[in-house]
Amino acid sequence: MSESSVLSTVDGPIGLITINRPAVHNALSTPLLLELENALIAFEQDERVRVIVVTGAGEKAFIAGGDLSEMSARDGLAHYLDFAEIIHRLFRRFESCDKPTIAAVNGWALGGGTELLLCLDIRLVADTAQLGLPEINLGLFPGAGGSQRLMRQVAPCMAKELMFTGERISAGEAVRIGLANRVVPKAELMDEAMALARKIAVKSPLVLKLLKRALRDGADMPLPSALAHEQAVISLVLDTQDAHEGMSAFLEKRQAVFTGR
Structure with a gap:
């Protein structure tokens, strides 16, 4: 039996979601998105859980984008009705979640990784992390909410530069432009994310x-x-x-x- 693409654990009042496809840098496929949606719904409904932390498995990536092997096999209408419908619904659900959410960005957050980040409340990034929206390099543009949310969260000129060039930025630069809260040494990332979650979890x-x-x-x-x-x-x-x-x-x-x- 293959291991789940999304791992969910409860640690006291904290629900931890781990994207678990490290072999493909946690790329977002349709089955993974549906698993992720189920994990989020379960934590929303679990009265024990007061704060939700999201991270990625492996050493390299938080989420390195969409699963291109899946996306390239689809035409536009099928993409609109399937993958795009699911990812927009899911990311909006994260954005609308009544429980505080924290991103623990352990590595690359590219494409869909940055787009998910834009839906989470607080963002801690490892000092080795890189963020960006490289879709323009593939003849695409950010289509999971990134083209709209980024313009609302950082200066429009910065948002346009990131999307027009497709270049990656460092963790420090992400903090400087207001895309993340702070940089954390990678070895300390999860401890700091969980400590912050516990600090929030004691509130009403x-x-x-x-x-x-x-x-x-x-x-x-x-x-x-x-x-x-x-x-x-x-x-x-x-x-x-x-x-x-x-x-x-x-x-x-x-x-x-x-x-x-």
């Missing part, structure tokens, strides 16, 4: 859910509408037990215990 899962929704929804609104949306959502937060537990714990000089209610 319900308030994190409402905060993520306020951030996500507000990003597509004009500022006056976004502020009104924030006002409504923070009012909902004040109806939660966790909000009153947090304020009481502060006043009583003790550690808050958040239950998600």
